[in-house]
Amino acid sequence: VADKSREKLEVDAWEAFHSIRTSLLPPLVRHLNEQCGISEAEYLVLRGIRQATGLEIRPSRLSEVIGWEMDRLSHQISRMEAKGLVKRRACPDDARSFFVGFTDNGLEIINNALPIQMGAVRKLFAQPLTDAQLEELVAIAHSITSNLQAENLS
Amino acid sequence: VADKSREKLEVDAWEAFHSIRTSLLPPLVRHLNEQCGISEAEYLVLRGIRQATGLEIRPSRLSEVIGWEMDRLSHQISRMEAKGLVKRRACPDDARSFFVGFTDNGLEIINNALPIQMGAVRKLFAQPLTDAQLEELVAIAHSITSNLQAENLS
DNA sequence: AAAGATTGAACACTCAATCTTG
DNA sequence: CAAGATTGAGTGTTCAATCTTT
Secondary structure, three states: OHHHHHHHHHHHHHHHHHHHHHHHHHHHEEEHHHOOOOOHHHHHHHHHHHOOOOOOEOOOHHHHHOOOOHHHHHHHHHHHOOOOOOOEEEEEOOOOOEEEEEHHHHHHHHHHHHHHHHHHHHHHHHOOOOOOHHHHHHHHHHHHHHHHOOOOOO | OHHHHHHHHHHHHHEEEEEEEHHHOOOEEEHHHHHHOOHHHHHHHHHHHHHHOOOEHHHHHHHHOOOOOOOHHHHHHHHHHHHOOEEEEEEEOOOEEEEEEEEEHHHHHHHHHHHHHHHHHHHHHOOOOHHHHHHHHHHHHHHHHHHHHHHHOO
């Protein structure tokens, strides 16, 4: 009986995790779109660049910061450059690389979007949870990512 | 000081939630692809159909079961029909609608994939967590989705 | 008009192959 | 050859518009 209830618990928790994803992300993304005029991908890239000290950053570094593969980032930067949100600037040290920086419009948009999105996350994600639940989420994520290093699905 | 630590907790928890998403899903999807030859979208649709009693189901019902909008599902069914994973069958009651069912190949694939994917989820997601943590995830999801009904980001 | 479903365009992501510079 | 980045094709997702049947 103990095994059976553990199994049900596992399935329920997995579905719970997915229900958070699927219920929370769409309204957040829609809100970002309507209030700030940018997509989630554009938001993540602009936020990543803003974390850089000099308001510009090399793509390989940016890909680490936001956890994307280079091919994904390269496509996204191209689309955003075409839209006038970011611009590429030559890199003096290494001719293979370059810097990505904001356009004036891109900087204005992300400065506007950051507090708006943070407020929305707070309202929809954090507000209904207790301190203990927030702490537990951090612990859970740590357990899962640690275990991931060890396991490899063969 | 209390407000400050609550704010940090909220940001940490939000990042923790995302780190689960971004660390767990890619290996699971890759595993599904390599072991079963299908994508995540194909898996979700096939699993949804298998939950139907008669091994076939109407699209509008399927869209509720898996939580997708109809346009997304319609595109996906078309691609899967072209690949020979599912087939459309006329619906006698209502000429606007139809039934989606498995092809022989589609049924074989999902019967093979279900236990494989469940095992992978168990190994990467559930195994490192305690019973209490799994229960907490269910409670957290419930709090968030309940709150979502009340809030609307104006 | 409402319900069930589809379509085409725009945007996003992944894979494998490629190109250039170090 | 390694590293940094790009490209093109294939797949997936969203939005708004559309079409048919009820």
